Amino acid sequence: xxxxxxxxxxxxxxxLDRRVIFVLIFLAxxxxxxxxxxxxxxxxxRVKAAFDTVDRLPxxxxxxxxxxxxxxxxxxxxxxxxxxxxxCFRKGLKPIVLTLYPAAPGLIERALAIASEAEGKKRNxxxxxxxxxxxxQSVILGLGESIxxxxxxxxxxxxxxxxxxxxxxxxxxxxPLVINLSGSxxxxxxxxxxxxxxxxxxxxxxxxxxxxxxxxxxxxxxxxGLIGGMKGAAEYERLMDITGDARRGMDAQSLxxxxxxxxxxxxxxxxxxxxxxxxxxxxxxxxxxxx
Amino acid sequence: MSGxxxxxxxxxxxxVFSFLYRDNPLYRFAEHLFVGSAAGxxxxxxxxNVIKPNVIQKIAGGDFxxxxxxxxxxxxxxxxxxxxxxxxxxxxxxYVGIYSGIAIPAYLQAQIFAQLADAVKPFEPGWHAINSxxxxxxxxxxxxxxxxxxxxxxxxxxxxxxxIWFLMVAFGASFGYTVMARASLLIDRVLFLLRDALHxxxxx
Amino acid sequence: MRNGPLVITFLVATSLVAMFFIPHHKVQExxxxxxxxxxxxxxxxxxxxxxxxxxxxxxxVLARAEGWPYSVVTLAALSFVTVAGxxxxxxxxxxxxxxxxxVNSPLASTMFALLAFFIASAAFRAFRAxxxxxxxxxxxxxxxxxxxxxxxxxxxxxxxPVTEWLLDVPNLAAKRAIALGIGLGAISTALKIxxxxxxxxxxxx
Numbered sequence: 201x202x203x204x205x206x207x208x209x210x211x212x213x214x215x216l217d218r219r220v221i222f223v224l225i226f227l228a229x230x231x232x233x234x235x236x237x238x239x240x241x242x243x244x245x246r247v248k249a250a251f252d253t254v255d256r257l258p259x260x261x262x263x264x265x266x267x268x269x270x271x272x273x274x275x276x277x278x279x280x281x282x283x284x285x286x287x288c289f290r291k292g293l294k295p296i297v298l299t300l301y302p303a304a305p306g307l308i309e310r311a312l313a314i315a316s317e318a319e320g321k322k323r324n325x326x327x328x329x330x331x332x333x334x335x336x337q338s339v340i341l342g343l344g345e346s347i348x349x350x351x352x353x354x355x356x357x358x359x360x361x362x363x364x365x366x367x368x369x370x371x372x373x374x375x376p377l378v379i380n381l382s383g384s385x386x387x388x389x390x391x392x393x394x395x396x397x398x399x400x401x402x403x404x405x406x407x408x409x410x411x412x413x414x415x416x417x418x419x420x421x422x423x424x425g426l427i428g429g430m431k432g433a434a435e436y437e438r439l440m441d442i443t444g445d446a447r448r449g450m451d452a453q454s455l456x457x458x459x460x461x462x463x464x465x466x467x468x469x470x471x472x473x474x475x476x477x478x479x480x481x482x483x484x485x486x487x488x489x490x491x
Numbered sequence: 492m493s494g495x496x497x498x499x500x501x502x503x504x505x506x507v508f509s510f511l512y513r514d515n516p517l518y519r520f521a522e523h524l525f526v527g528s529a530a531g532x533x534x535x536x537x538x539x540n541v542i543k544p545n546v547i548q549k550i551a552g553g554d555f556x557x558x559x560x561x562x563x564x565x566x567x568x569x570x571x572x573x574x575x576x577x578x579x580x581x582x583x584x585x586y587v588g589i590y591s592g593i594a595i596p597a598y599l600q601a602q603i604f605a606q607l608a609d610a611v612k613p614f615e616p617g618w619h620a621i622n623s624x625x626x627x628x629x630x631x632x633x634x635x636x637x638x639x640x641x642x643x644x645x646x647x648x649x650x651x652x653x654x655i656w657f658l659m660v661a662f663g664a665s666f667g668y669t670v671m672a673r674a675s676l677l678i679d680r681v682l683f684l685l686r687d688a689l690h691x692x693x694x695x
Numbered sequence: 696m697r698n699g700p701l702v703i704t705f706l707v708a709t710s711l712v713a714m715f716f717i718p719h720h721k722v723q724e725x726x727x728x729x730x731x732x733x734x735x736x737x738x739x740x741x742x743x744x745x746x747x748x749x750x751x752x753x754x755x756v757l758a759r760a761e762g763w764p765y766s767v768v769t770l771a772a773l774s775f776v777t778v779a780g781x782x783x784x785x786x787x788x789x790x791x792x793x794x795x796x797x798v799n800s801p802l803a804s805t806m807f808a809l810l811a812f813f814i815a816s817a818a819f820r821a822f823r824a825x826x827x828x829x830x831x832x833x834x835x836x837x838x839x840x841x842x843x844x845x846x847x848x849x850x851x852x853x854x855x856p857v858t859e860w861l862l863d864v865p866n867l868a869a870k871r872a873i874a875l876g877i878g879l880g881a882i883s884t885a886l887k888i889x890x891x892x893x894x895x896x897x898x899x900x
Contacts, residue, residue: 218816222511225815229674229681233692239845245859271803275679276672302536302741303529303803306795309787332540334741335734337593342730349727350734353544356786392601397715408672412665415862416871419626420609422601429668430675431843445695449678454846456674456811461837463819468833471823492796500801507805511812523765525802527752527772530745532799534773535780535791541738545731560732564739571746580897582736584700585707587896589733591885592711598885602878606871622864629868637876654872655828661869663832664861667839670814677811680804 210473213466221463228459232451239451243435246418250403250425251439254284257377259292264343264375264400266382266390267311270303273383273407278311279446280381280405280433285315287440289326294365296375298330298351300339300386305332305355324354324363331355336386340393344372372398381405381427387414395422405432492687501688504680629657701891708889749773772798835861 243251257263265284269277288295299308312329321327330351333339342350347370353359360366368374378400380390387406395402395417401424404414408429417423427436430453433446492500506521542564546557563582569575610630614623635647636654643651686692707729714726752766752773760766780791824830839861841847842854887893 216819218820219512221816221819222812225677225812226681229677229811230685233678233682233685239849241845242848242855244855271800272807273672273676274800274804275675275808302533302540303799305536305540305785306787306792306800309792310796313787332536333734334537334541334738335730337597338589338730338733338737341593342727342734345723345727349731351544352549355540357544389597392597396601396605397597408668408675409665412661412668412862412866413870413874415867416606416609416874419863419867419871420605422605429671430678431671445679445682449675449682450845452678452681453671453674454844456677456815457670457840457844458846460670460674460815460818461840463815464822464833464837467819467822468824492793496793496797500797503798504801504805507802507809510809519762519765520768521802522806523768524772524798525806526748527769528776528794528799529803530748530769531773531776532780532785532791532795534742534745534777535785537738537742538781539784541735545735556728557735560735563732563736567736567739568743568746570743571750576898580697580700581703582739583896584703586733586736586740587888588704588707589711589729591704591888592708594885595712595882596715598878598881602874603882606874606878610871622860625864626868626871629865630871633869633872634875637872654869656831657865657869659828659832660835660861660865661873663835664839664866666832666836667843670818670836670840671843673807673811673814676804676808680801680808683801683804 210470213470214474224459224463225456228455229452232455233448236448237451239454241434241438241447241450243439244432246426246428247432247435248425248439249418250405250427251287251436253377253401253403253424254287254293254379255291257291257293260294261377262294262296262369262375263288264372264378264394265295265297266340266378266380266386267297267299267308268301268304268380268382268384268386269307269407270301270383271307274307275445275449276407276430276433277381277383277405278307279430279444280427280436281308281311282315282444283433283436283440283442283446284379284381284405284427285311285327286319286442287436289315289319289321290440295327295379296330296347296366296369297327299332300334300336301384302332302334309355324358324365326365328360328363328365329355330360337389337393340386340389344393344398346370372400375400378402379405383407383410391417391422403427408432497687501684504684504688508680628653633657697894697897700897701894705889705891708885745773745777 254263265288267277267281285295297308297312299305308329312323312327316322316327323329330347331354333350339350348360351360354363372378372394378390378394380387380402382390382404383406387404387410390402391404394400402422403425404417404423405427406414406429408431411426411428411432414423414426418426427433430446430449433444434450437444437447503521503524506517509515510518546561549557563585566579566582569579610627614620632650632654634654636643636651636658641647682692686694711726711729714722749770752769755766756763756770776791776794779789779794783789783791785791785795822833824833838854839858841850842858847854847858884893888896
């Protein structure tokens with residue numbers, strides 16, 4: 201029996217220049233931003249759990265917030281930080297904020313400025329920003345015994361003992377909740393040390409890349425809620441009834457996902473029609489590389 | 492940011508995006524600028540946020556204990572010179588010891604004991620018990636897959652195969668979320684260009 | 696010369712482990728001091744990274760190696776930010792803070808935003824349902840991509856519960872097993888370092 205000739209369109213598709221794909225992705229991003237549809241956003245159970253954990257705290261409760269991200273992942277975590285900070289401020293909570301990422305202080309300062317201005321809060325009366333400290337694990341462990349040893353001054357150089365809001369607050373024991381918004385293994389350190397060793401209730405916000413890895417800790421109640429990626433941030437904004445960059449980006453997120461899903465399906469269909477997609481086979485010889 | 496600063500940020504953004512067409516001098520300029528700026532910011536932040544409050548200001552205040560970490564830090568910097576490298580090992584040994592010491596109880600408590608305890612907890616009531624059974628079976632089958640000391644043949648092989656299926660679902664979920672993460676980064680940049688640089692979208 | 700550092704590693708690590716079990720406040724204060732020293736040493740290690748970058752690019756410029764003008768850009772940026780940041784600080788209102796918002800932040804964000812394009816291109820070219828396992832992975836990825844965004848719920852109300860089930864059951868089971876494996880691996884690596892079996896962190900003799 202003669203071998204089936206591969207379909208012409210399939211071969212041309214397999215050799216598609218990748219810059220065409222780049223243009224499609226750019227259009228899938230820009231068009232929904234320019235012409236928003238505002239598809240409804242429903243909060244998932246894990247984000248709702250995170251929200252409820254913060255919401256249940258009475259006014260005046262101190263919360264330790266570790267915001268650990270840099271510009272490369274700020275798209276996901278900056279809107280999350282702003283939404284969670286605004287939630288804390290609305291509830292009258294007292295966030296003590298720190299960061300373990302050297303390139304983060306500029307971003308955290310902006311997030312605090314945006315959130316505090318929106319909710320009418322003042323530095324050192326309603327929140328404290330301790331700034332950055334190197335060391336990650338050793339800092340997280342050190343916070344269990346003495347915040348002042350780790351952070352003798354706040355970000356602007358004021359000694360902690362000169363800040364009335366910090367009076368009597370010196371370790372995890374003084375914080376009924378720890379919130380970590382992180383794009384790296386720092387989340388693991390907080391789970392191991394703050395949540396497990398020091399038994400602090402903890403809420404975690406993570407980038408979407410990492411979020412799926414933390415479901416075991418949700419099950420074991422080592423973390424009480426999980427906000428994953430920009431979608432999680434959008435869900436939190438929805439629960440807060442605010443519109444930040446996360447919510448603004450959801451239509452674009454939807455279209456990009458649909459585009460990539462269609463590209464994957466199309467790639468497999470094209471490979472099938474070129475005869476490269478055999479059950480258990482490699483099919484590599486027939487696959488075009490495109491440009 | 493002022494108007495000119497926004498335009499500079501937008502121009503640098505486009506320099507990086509030009510790589511999508513092909514590698515070019517604009518992209519390489521932006522890349523090298525980024526590397527230098529990031530390294531410089533790291534240095535400045537370490538000095539302002541760590542060394543100044545924890546060493547300089549404490550020594551100036553009469554506390555001389557910080558001379559010890561300062562000396563160790565200077566030993567670490569000795570790695571820049573071949574002759575000083577052996578001395579730097581003392582400082583490196585100190586902080587490797589610290590992190591190794593922290594790791595053992597932390598991993599044992601949080602990742603071994605806590606997760607094993609949750610793995611063997613009683614099943615959920617009602618129909619949720621099916622999920623509990625699946626979680627336990629999945630956990631055991633994936634652990635079997637990762638145990639390479641026994642060959643994956645016969646019954647062991649069959650269980651390991653089930654483990655692979657659970658792993659494929661987990662990796663598929665991770666891939667879906669990874670696409671979400673990468674898309675978010677692009678959305679942020681395009682939002683900046685359209686809103687802050689070109690003012691085509693209303694201000695936040 | 697290497698035995699001294701090995702002894703230091705052993706003593707410091709075993710002290711930290713012992714301190715975990717001793718709740719006496721003096722012991723915990725001692726632990727805080729040791730941890731703070733480690734933070735300072737770590738800061739110098741990060742500074743070492745920046746200085747190594749300086750040395751490497753300086754060599755390129757002095758040797759007029761290929762691409763040396765770009766190295767001048769790197770050195771200029773590194774010098775400017777370091778000096779301005781060290782002298783004036785990095786808080787809002789400082790020169791470095793404005794530079795950070797204008798240069799560092801957009802460049803870092805955009806470098807990683809490129810990944811969205813490459814992941815789309817790679818998904819089209821390389822994500823192939825060649826066998827049952829790959830099909831399972833691909834199917835789950837597509838369900839997750841569509842189901843976790845607003846359009847998924849709009850198309851079919853069943854998407855969110857399906858994606859939640861995938862995350863809460865098979866994903867949880869596999870990730871728990873992976874976490875267990877990572878934990879065991881990390882403990883064995885730490886033990887090898889503490890006991891001096893693994894000495895790679897000391898470099899070549």
